[in-house]
Amino acid sequence: MTAGAFLVAEMRRARARRGWSQEELAKAVNYSASMVSAVELGHQPPTAKYVELVDQALDTGGLFGRMLTELVSLDRAQPWLRGRGEIVAQSRVLRWYEPLYVPGLLQTEAYARAVFEARGLLEPDDVERRLTERMEGQRILYDERPPRLWVVLDEAALRRQVGTRKTMCDQAVHLARIATEHPRVQLHVVPRSAQEYPGLGGPFLLATLREGTELAFLATQVGGQELDQPTDLSRLQRVWEAILGDGLPPQESIEFVREVAESWI
Incomplete structure (x- = not known):
């Protein structure tokens, strides 16, 4: 598993622990449910702004933002590389x-x-x-x-x-x-x-x-x-x-x- 995939998986787990559906998280971060789904499926890269809003909605203390900055930036095999x-x-x-x-x-x-x-x-x-x-x-x-x-x-x-x-x-x-x-x-x-x-x-x-x-x-x-x-x-x-x-x-x-x-x- 790459660092990028690990970040996405942890964001999905945090949502599930809160008991929220993708639609409920989408409302909390002011994104579409299809965007949340695309991120969690690895079809769409989570932007820094998206991660920041998820951190705020799930009250993580900025954990996912730090992962994005400090871990994913070192990952040279991100799952969302497109060509x-x-x-x-x-x-x-x-x-x-x-x-x-x-x-x-x-x-x-x-x-x-x-x-x-x-x-x-x-x-x-x-x-x-x-x-x-x-x-x-x-x-x-x-x-x-x-x-x-x-x-x-x-x-x-x-x-x-x-x-x-x-x-x-x-x-x-x-x-x-x-x-x-x-x-x-x-x-x-x-x-x-x-x-x-x-x-x-x-x-x-x-x-x-x-x-x-x-x-x-x-x-x-x-x-x-x-x-x-x-x-x-x-x-x-x-x-x-x-x-x-x-x-x-x-x-x-x-x-x-x-x-x-x-x-x-």
């Missing part, structure tokens, strides 16, 4: 910075295929599986409740050839079209003239999930790292704001991407 795809699917706000590639939500099929086929590192079946997942994942932009998506893209991601020149031209055209037509997508490009800036430390994603949880995701060569600690999130928020300050405004960014598209013809 980037699941984080994106559950988000209502996404702030995505990429210095290397066009973000997956905005990739054309040809561009995504070229990414997965690069240097033949993946088996053909794995390429097809990942390609299908990526294309299906893009449907979230056209759901009834699509996330609000802010993308900051380094110019280098538009200049480095991925696939053929046609692939790059079509990708840039596609990117400009979505940034122009989609009401919930906003694009900023950081031009090479910005020189050195904080974003060169690597790509990351800041997400606000539908229930209000704040998470970050750092992409790596072997998957990624998910962050939920306030100090980490605060630091990445400052980095995001600094990057955004170096980016071109939305309309200038769209015009810039269109010029890049023409350069690939």
Whole structure:
């Protein structure tokens, strides 16, 4: 059992000892009963605010809050780790910075295929599986409740050839079209003239999930790292704001991407 799972189990036991149902605890902490159920089943991470309110309702003296801070923060195998795809699917706000590639939500099929086929590192079946997942994942932009998506893209991601020149031209055209037509997508490009800036430390994603949880995701060569600690999130928020300050405004960014598209013809 992980520390996170132990915390959830102890919260459930404390509720049961009080003789409360999930509905009664929900009323006491001013959350929905479905939220309480999701936490107790391990489907939803307990936020610091939720834990604080449970401590108060069950008169624990802050026990669960201390467990969350001092134990769960050390647990590198939390049961609610989602992976980037699941984080994106559950988000209502996404702030995505990429210095290397066009973000997956905005990739054309040809561009995504070229990414997965690069240097033949993946088996053909794995390429097809990942390609299908990526294309299906893009449907979230056209759901009834699509996330609000802010993308900051380094110019280098538009200049480095991925696939053929046609692939790059079509990708840039596609990117400009979505940034122009989609009401919930906003694009900023950081031009090479910005020189050195904080974003060169690597790509990351800041997400606000539908229930209000704040998470970050750092992409790596072997998957990624998910962050939920306030100090980490605060630091990445400052980095995001600094990057955004170096980016071109939305309309200038769209015009810039269109010029890049023409350069690939």
